[in-house]
C-alpha cells in the first residue's frame with residue numbers, strides 16, 4: 001500500500017499533459033478522475049481548458065474515459081458534457097474499474113494511465129492495477145466534508161514529505177495562475 005501511493009508521473013494540471021508525453025509513457029488509453037482534476041470539487045462545472053484538452057488527446061488517437069468514485073447520475077451528466085464514457089462508483093483505491101476500463105479499451109493494463117489528484121485513491125488504484133499513475137495537483141480545497149477532506153489531504157502531504165526522494169519531479173510547472181476561481185489550498189504547519 002505504501003509504495004503504491006507513489007505516482008509514476010506528476011503534473012500540476014491535467015491540461016499540462018501532452019499527447020507526446022503520453023506516447024513516451026507508452027500510454028494508449030487515459031482514465032480521468034473528476035473532482036479537482038477535471039471538474040470543480042463536488043460540482044458539475046468543468047475546469048477551464050479541460051474540454052479542449054480531451055479533444056486534443058482524442059484527436060491524437062488516445063482513448064479516454066472517466067474513472068470516478070462519484071455516483072452514476074453525476075458521472076453520466078459530466079460524461080455527456082465531455083463526450084467520454086464513464087465508470088462511476090469506482091471505489092478507488094480499489095482498482096476494479098481501472099482494470100475494467102483497460103479491458104473495455106482492448107489494451108493491456110500497462111498501457112492505461114489513470115490521472116487523478118489524490119494519492120490514496122487515484123494513485124493507489126492505478127498502481128495496484130498495474131496501470132500508469134499520473135498525479136495532478138488538486139485544483140482547490142474541498143467544500144463538502146471539509147474537515148475530513150482536510151485530514152485526508154494532510155495525510156497525503158505527510159506521506160509526500162516522508163517519501164519526497166521517491167517522488168517524480170513535476171513535469172510542467174507553469175500553472176494557470178490567471179484563473180480567478182482557483183483557490184490554492186491551505187497547507188498545514190507540518191509542511192513548513
Ligand SMILES: [Mg+2]
Pocket residue numbers: 033034035036037116117118
Ligand atoms: Mg479527485
